[in-house]
Amino acid sequence: MNRKSLLAVFVLATWAISPLPAADPLPIALVNIDRLLKDYKPLNDKLDPLKAEAKEVENAIQVRQAELETVGNQLRQVLPGSPDQQRLQIQLVKMQGDFQRFVAESRNKLQNKEATTYLAFFRQLDAEISKYSKANGLKLVLRQSTTSLDDGQSLQDVFKALNRQIFYEDGIDITDPILKALQSTTAEAPKGR
DSSP: OOHHHHHHHHHHHHHHOOOOOOOOOOOEEEEEHHHHHHHHHHHHHHHHHHHHHHHHHHHHHHHHHHHHOOOHHOOOOOOSSSSHHHHHHHHHHHHHHHHHHHHHHHHHHHHHHHHHHHHHHHHHHHHHHHHHHHHHTOOOEEEEEOOOTTTTTOOHHHOOOHHHHHHHOOOOHHHHHHHHHHHHHHHSOTOOO
């Protein structure tokens, strides 16, 4: 090898092992939706009455179920072919239809109220994330769930942890500033809302 070739190899080797300039961080962030749903008080204040209403509906369902069982027991105790049997059969069929309608309508109303509440929250969340992202030069914000593989978790939480999309993050979680923005937006809103 001549000197020029040796010098060229030395320069290339030195360049190859020299530290590269630090790359700019990627314009990506994470938002922990589970934490927002748990910690955003205005949302929980709207969901609490729905939870109470759901308990009332479930109690009403149990009462109607007991009434159905009572009529069913009465039907089993009467003589086959008697007028009481026919009357109780008609009553039981009508009660079963009413019960099924009541359950479907009650649960549907609750689901619609809950969906409306969540939809309003997620619209507000989208607006805050968009505002924050534009102000901070973010191009992508991903949803992160609170998951870990700790001992003593429910099976549902373990499956959630196993199916998580993000395994590791360091310094790109923007949940706190988004939560603060949501809370400040709520504080600025008129109280009659």
